[in-house]
Amino acid sequence: MNKKVRVRFAPSPTGGLHLGGVRTVLFNYLFAKQQGGDFIVRIEDTDQTRFVEGAEAYIFNTLKWCGLHPDESPLHGGPFAPYRQSERKAAYRQYAEQLVNDGYAYYAFDTPEELEQMRINHKTAENPSPQYNHLLRAHMRNSLTLSNEEVKDLLAAGTPYVIRIKMPLDETVSFTDMIRGEVVFHTNQVDDKVLLKADGMPTYHLAVVVDDYTMQISHAFRGEEWLPSAPVHILLWKYLGWEKDMPLWAHLPLILKPDGNGKLSKRDGDRLGFPVFAMDWTDPKTGEKTIGFKERGFLPQAFINLLALLGWNDGTDNEIFTLEELVNKFSMDRVHKGGAKFDFEKAKWYNHEWIKRLSAKDLSSYVLPVLAEQNIVVNDEALLLRVIDLVKERCTLLPDFAQQAGFFFKEPVHFDTASLQPKWDEKKNLFFVELAMALELSKSWNAADLETTFKELAAVHQLKPGELMLPFRIMLVGGKFGPGVFDIADIIGRDATVARIKHVLSLL
């Protein structure tokens, strides 16, 4: 029997969503949609000390921008509500206690100070991070070392305690990862993770198992950093008696720093000058703002595309995929095992490709705001589309449209006369004076005729068109950029063309 595919993305609302997070969402989404399954978003907010205002809303805004719509979530509702772990708090304790009763877990009364002391006492060169494990638990204050009476008294007195899993001795825990195959752990090496915290909240370890079970999750995909705690989760599935319902696991490779090594972090983006978060994120406490891919000028299509290809490919040379194509072609067994260093240059290339591919019409809603930044209001849509088609191949990021398209709608504020000055002379000046006159009188107005007029006049003045084109360009657009000059003149029209020539002439 095949149970329905149900996957979940389970972020904790502690800040902006970064590349790796979005990719995890994406792989979940692609898998779910391909299998005709459900994509669930569950908020893992069991650590109340790390709660960050606005982070949850940010996550949903990001998903919306990416076009990855959840089937169930705290925002969208669903049959397994609530989807916030903080709102499911009451459910976890009974399972933790059931585990204690069944001998799979125990109460631990050690205070944070005692734990710290233990770590200091047992820390050696060979063992820099002592764990609360099968050896050390014998020396700590817990229901394994204390008598039943003592435990009862402590509990009755309201002494703070946590519930820890009791890792079995000399056992082997293994599972088959969809990406990595068989992974084996030895229980002696795993510590007694806290399941239920002193504040009554579950830790991730308990919550993820309980919720994945209750929400009937069929496949659980998460970052590779979770691999070491997998044995705890596997054992919990077993101890809770749910083994046959355990989801299939896949641990996704990490996204690494472009230089050096290590996991990509927000800091790396700041340091190297590229976004790491999907969208702008402002920390409500510090007011610190971190730029996102969206605001940096990426198209969601490109963002999704580049993320998908970071660790996955379809086996062909194709690198450009729509979301729909990804849904069709994605497969977990083609996901890489190794981590990938993030390359911002390649990321930009994806965006450039998507700008070139999208129609002017599709691009216009992204270009309009860029132009509005420069106080340009476009009310001629046909003109806008024509301009976009003319310049889009020159735009890598959306803000590039400001320079490439702005001068079609507004006279440049700055003219690069410095590039003209050195080679400027009276002959050229005269040419442009006459060009302005000729253009004012010309009967037709199109790129081809403009070019003819221009070249004929150059011949009359015994000047090479080549040395006049750049000046002309600078007069029309302000600098050494933009599409063909005659196309520009054609579009901006007679009045603007003549006015800009005269204006720059007056500057020289």
Added chain:
RNA sequence: GGCCGGUUCGUCUAUCGGCUAGGACAGCCCCCUUUCACGGGGCAAAGACGGGUUCGAUUCCCGUACCGGCUACCA
């Protein structure tokens, strides 16, 4: 330190035992273009190391090295 994972051009990657090791980004050169792009062509660039298994290993196995992750009452 221990445990787990990983290792093909600078980077992302193809290869499911036959390879003259392919593609893409970045780099360099040429053509197109009297801006910049786009487009076209080309150059340079890789299997961490050592053992096996095999007619044959980048591909399978083992070891070593290196890189990464984890090692919290954080996720």
